[in-house]
Amino acid sequence: MSKIIIVFASMSGNTEELAEAIAAGIQEAGIEPVLKNVMDTNASELEQYEGVLLGAYTWGDGDLPDEFEDFYDDMDDINLEGRKFGVFGSADSSYTYYGKAVDTLEEKLAEIGGEKVFDGFKVELNPSKDEKLLCHELGLKFAAALNVSA
């Protein structure tokens, strides 16, 4: 059973690229993460993992992606005490609420007991090579944070 799950939503592929780069960093640390599109899972699955990473682009006027709405509502029914989390997402700074979906998910994860490992990681549109390297480092850092508490 893997220790880490990464759940993401990505309409045009940018957030998915972040998720894959973070997953590669986790793999380098020796943990095989579970990587799932939010449409293929549900919030209750998060309770099975020690580490939870959520990735979402921002939609509408600072909104969560539509496909994250049910998952987000169902997070109220789970408890992530003792679990570590991190949130990431691609966004566009020409909008008023830059990457607000990332903030919304971070707040919810903290509310249900999770402990944040890194500050919400927002990337402007398509990730650059350097930003993908940063994702890789975040993956390593996240895996290390779990091992410390193990």
Ligand SMILES: Cc1cc2nc3c(=O)[nH]c(=O)nc-3n(C[C@H](O)[C@H](O)[C@H](O)COP(=O)(O)O)c2cc1C
């Ligand atoms: C209709 C629409 C609304 C958007 N609203 C926001 C927003 O409020 N804030 C923001 O930061 N980005 C907003 N975006 C930009 C997307 O988050 C951005 O294009 C992102 O790179 C998409 O990521 P993805 O490739 O993972 O789908 C919006 C994009 C569209 C098309």
